[in-house]
Amino acid sequence: MTGIRLSAPAPGWAVEADVVVVGSGVAGLTAALRCSAAGLKTVVVTKARLDDGSTRWAQGGIAAALGEGDTPEQHLNDTLVAGAGLCDETAVRTLVTEGPDAVRRLIASGAEFDRNAVGEIALTREGGHHRSRIAHAGGDATGAEITRALVEAVRDAGIRTVEHALVLDLLKDAEGRTAGVTLHVMGEGRHDGVGAVHAPAVVLATGGMGQVFSATTNPSVSTGDGVALALRAGAEVSDLEFVQFHPTVLFLGPDAEGQQPLVSEAVRGEGAHLVDGDGVRFMLGRHELAELAPRDIVAKGIMRRMREQGAQHMYLDARHFGAEMWERRFPTILAACRAHGIDPVTQPIPVAPAAHYASGGVRTDLHGRTTVPGLYACGEVACTGVHGANRLASNSLLEGLVFAERIAAEIAAFGPHRDGVPVVPGPPSVLPLIEPEKRAEIQRIMSADAGVLRSAQSLDDAADGLEALHLEAVEEYFGKTAEPGTESWETTNLLCVARVLVAAALEREETRGCHWREDRPERDDDTWRRHLIARLTSDRRLVVRRTGTAEFPPVTPEAPREQ
DSSP states (O other): OOOEEESOOOOSOEEEOSEEEEOOSHHHHHHHHHHHHTTOOEEEEOSSOTTOSGGGGOOSOEEOSOSTTOOHHHHHHHHHHHTTTOOOHHHHHHHHHHHHHHHHHHHHTTOOOOBOTTSSBOEEOOTTOSSOOEEOSTTTOHHHHHHHHHHHHHHHTTOEEEOSEEEEEEEEOTTSOEEEEEEEETTSSSTTOOEEEEOSEEEEOOOOOGGGSSEESSOTTOSOHHHHHHHHTTOOEEOTTOEEEEEEEEOOOTTOOEEOOBOOHHHHHTTOEEEOTTOOOTTTTTSTTGGGSOHHHHHHHHHHHHHHHTOSOEEEEOGGGOHHHHHHHOHHHHHHHHHTTOOTTTSOEEEEEEEEEESOEEEOOTTOBOSSTTEEEOGGGEEOSSSTTSOOTTHHHHHHHHHHHHHHHHHHHHOOOOSOOOOOOOSOEEEOOOOGGGHHHHHHHHHHHSSSSBOHHHHHHHHHHHHHHHHHHHHHHTSOOOOOSHHHHHHHHHHHHHHHHHHHHHHOOSOBTTBOBTTSOSOOHHHHSSOEEEEEOTTSOEEEEEOSSSSOOOOSTTSOOOO
């Protein structure tokens, strides 16, 4: 009943709670605040500092129908178009109808958004939106302001937090229900020291997995830990092949690795133009919204132009903004560019796509429930059906906000299931650990063969390369495997999610949203307007199945499942 586990010592200490929230972005902190307000003993576990999740890096803003003339129905339509036929319409309708009030509650909790001359929230446009509905803070520091407000609220509420803690695996009781998590607090105790939080409800809000690629906008902590934990626990994940590559990331050279500076979509929303080396606006005529087309279309447009011209990057030209607008509206981006020797006031910005956001993740229903009882997921780690094959710009913060509130309401309404206690693990099904130095090899394989441009051949090459790394670890397991510790646990998680992503990308033989198959360039609704659902069996086999329709099957165990 304990599923597959990472190789790690048994927990040497434990904390008791009603709910443990894993992650400290907008989704995790919102869930924690709402659970605590409902009287539930809540513990927040986060991999870095409380204010150091992915949310703080969000430059653009949060989308909601707050402006005059805008409606949830218009927001819904833009989201469905961007999602390329795979959005769950009920989930999207939930998002756009509950979103405006959720943003107002965020403001009531202390978040301060930029306002216009008459005191109204200043709303701007981003790609894929036909209305100005993006609320922002500090010009281009929306995520940082939301994080500040929520962290202050969590501290004011006295919620217990465990920082610098890597969550390892899910604990279950004898009935297979969630009973907590194991974790390692970095920098305290032994290098491989492990503890536990015992709780009948676990909320995964661990963010993304951008570090599976060499170049990404994600922070270094985004190593797919939540998805990997859920897979080992027997939960289903969905649509992992849909990784959104942000079109405009500051190009730092062909060998740049790790987190790259983002140049927000809001820069294009304010009128910046994408141009090639000759100054030609190549997005004109490719889409009615030109540079403000959905992200997958813009990323493809950039990549095609790069291939046509044999170039390593394109340019974003916003010199016409002038110094005053750059300093007022985009101070963070201006500083990042200047730090790398580019002055956007006088120079076009070199840009290229980089891994940005996972539209797929741990499969949930409208209440954040996964296929494992007591395990919930929200934010980027989750697949609610809202994003479909391609996330609409600035819907991510809203999704985290809305579905975190729904999870807390669900847990509060039905109460944590308190009957079970964690089962003492029997003979383990242990996942061999990957040597930390293999992390760069995983990233190289994924960037070369499973990035923006994919084909059957490149994906086969990726699958073979990743399988070789796995088999090497299995062979070493019977001799001397990698030592347990933060780096080897993270690298093992990266390999796990990379293998599932590649398997799903190989399975989906079409081009849809942010999944671009060069050998299958057309969208095929008759065959592929379906979801791909993956899970690990108890003997560690990966099973990928296609749903019978575009609808998500139920997540509750007693409900019939799609075969």
